Amino acid sequence: MNVDNLHLLLTVARRGSFAAVAKERDVDPSSVSRAIADLESELGLRLFQRSTRSMTLTEAGEIYLARLEPLLDELEHARDAAAQVSSAPRGLLRLTASVTFGQMCIVPLLGEFHARYPDLKVECAFSDANVDLVSERMDLAIRLAPAIEGDVVVAKLMDTRYGVYASPDYLAHHAPLLQPTDLSHHKVLLFNLRAYRTHWLFRDSEGREERVAIQGDLTLAPASALLTAALAGLGPALLPDWLVADAVAKGLLVPLFPGYAATATTFDTAAWIVYPSRSYLPNKVRVMADFLREKLRCQPPCGVPRCSLAQC
Structure with a gap:
């Protein structure tokens, strides 16, 4: 069974639209539809109930997806663990942050990060909304707040003043x-x-x-x-x-x-690195988190020491 098609199935289920997924992946919607149809044929199951206005999972589709997602996560973790033994981080890293913090603090660092990890692709989705990391398949987020709540793993990146x-x-x-x-x-x-x-x-x-x-x-x-x-x-x-x-x-x-x-609200604020709540942290996420801590903990990317403005 094609693992890429299984990942595609998860994405279609989250987006609820062949067209939305096709636009996101820059492919023809008919290719997405064919891939799902081939998967349904291989399984002998109807996974989606389609109409002219909507597309929803069938009961069989919901059961299959509930068991499939953790298995795909384990496959990714197994591949990443094996890769750590013999190679540098590779693959795609998806990161989200607020618009201004992303533009001012993260984008200027991406050239150095890429030079250090040339086999690792980075996709940044900057938004002032709190993106759901699991449904949007984000590997990590940088969030500005006094504290972070929810079923996520959190590490302080730097204090903010x-x-x-x-x-x-x-x-x-x-x-x-x-x-x-x-x-x-x-x-x-x-x-x-x-x-x-x-x-x-x-x-x-x-x-x-x-x-x-x-x-x-x-x-x-x-x-x-x-x-x-x-x-x-x-x-x-x-x-x-x-x-x-x-x-x-x-x-x-x-x-x-x-x-x-x-x-305006509270004096104790910080920038936080946030990961989806997973038992295993992929190496690609670990190296990005370590890189951001190295570069931003006491030295903003503009080159002006943070220590001149606030205690590190």
Whole structure:
């Protein structure tokens, strides 16, 4: 039995459409349909109930898929374990992260990663939605949060810190910003999440916290758009250290309250490496996780030491 067709069967079951799978794989829909028909003929089972508007698994198909998926995972694990003995990581690694973190922190590292592991292909799907790792067949994700919940395996990649920044041009033409409460008299740049649009929190070196009301006329997403607006002098913005390090080093942005930690929700945040909950971690995933830790734990890809912005 063709293992590739079995993987195709799983993908069709998840997508619920021959056309969607064909578009994803850049093949003709008829080839996907033929492969599934051949598999049904070989099994002597009807796996899908088809209509002009939908396609669903039959009862026999559901039973077969429930037993098939863990077997295919074990085949992949067995192949990977054997390959570790005699060769470098190879195959396809699928990774997801938020749009801005992916563009700013992961993409600049891919050339070095490929040079180190030339037989390993990488497919990045950057999205600000929390992609389901199992249904989307993702090998790992990078997620930004205080903590990660769910049936997944989690390892901290790096701590993240937030601060308020503005361009020198903005500061030259607006009222002084000497302490956090001064923000109440400015139109700040707002991030398109509810918790970020009404108040920001500040904590001084002695641990005292202060809640400051904010207002603004410009709401943006993703975070890279917020950075662009701050660089253009459109207002102060609450931004993470990994995003602004390069702009700060070049003098394009100024940290407004260096004696304070700032946040919209919680002060303790991090970037996390997240894997699907599996008993075996493929070598291709292990080498990517180790590479990201090596490059990002204390040194963002822009080349500005993280230690200059926050304690490692």
